Amino acid sequence: MLWLLGLAAEILTLMVLTGKIYTGDKQMMFMIIGIVVDAVAVIAGSQLWKHANRLDPASEANKVKFFLWNNLGLIAAIVCFIPMLILIFTNKDLDKKTKTIASVVAVVACLIAGVSSYDFNPVSQEDLAQAQQTAAQTTGGTVYWTTFGEKYHLDPNCSTIMNSATVYSGTVDEAFEANRTELCKVCEAKADVADDTAEADTDASSVAAAA
Ligand SMILES: [Zn+2]
Structure with a gap:
């Protein structure tokens, strides 16, 4: 559910970015709020996911499935950030300052969300x-x-x-x-x-x- 919230935040951020939602001169502020909400939702969702996998671990009989299952949080982080990163990088309508700040914030948020979603010590x-x-x-x-x-x-x-x-x-x-x-x-x-x-x-x- 938190991952869905992350996805929703991403979509809203993109709508602000592309002007589908018009925010006037507050565009940057809304985008940054969107990115932060996105990151927090993904990270929180992943921590709950990892915790659930300690309580009731998956079988490692199928290694690929085991990896994907344990790292669903990482996949959520990718889904919730990569499309946004691509659109920020390729957007030509943003002024340079907004684009630079949005890119930096999004990359940092993406890295934090990705690393904290990855299960470094999965249990089977x-x-x-x-x-x-x-x-x-x-x-x-x-x-x-x-x-x-x-x-x-x-x-x-x-x-x-x-x-x-x-x-x-x-x-x-x-x-x-x-x-x-x-x-x-x-x-x-x-x-x-x-x-x-x-x-x-x-x-x-x-x-x-x-x-
Ligand atoms: Zn001991």
Whole structure:
């Protein structure tokens, strides 16, 4: 919905630009307001989109679909800005000053909207399932994270979070929702060792049982 608002802002800006909506000497002001509303709507929409994809990630079985799905915000940013940029650049009726300012504002807004819409760290259904399984096996499902960073931990006493003032705990779902989607390497290594030990124990007991 916010992306549609962005699109609407773009269209209104273009109507002001082409004179379909006559704004007299306030043309520049209206165009800049239009561009800013466009950018804010696209950025806000993309943040909600990324958040929704942490809560309920898409499957990465189809890589192309996975990429497009996660970066729908980037596509929205392109749709909401590129036509406008082209029309501003190619418009011959604008005076030089208006054109320069409008171009700069639009390019900057487009870049900000594009970068902030791109999902740099997409999470897949498979990632989430794997994370839940690992957590369930090692801690019974509870994970830990702190105020900053992108990692979550299996061990509340992990050396990397020992000095953090606040340590949050919750399920893997909650950690992902909090944008902590990466397992801490220290905790991962520890979990692997524990896993191997458990396997070794099972092997030993099956040998014992066989004997
Ligand atoms: Zn850790």
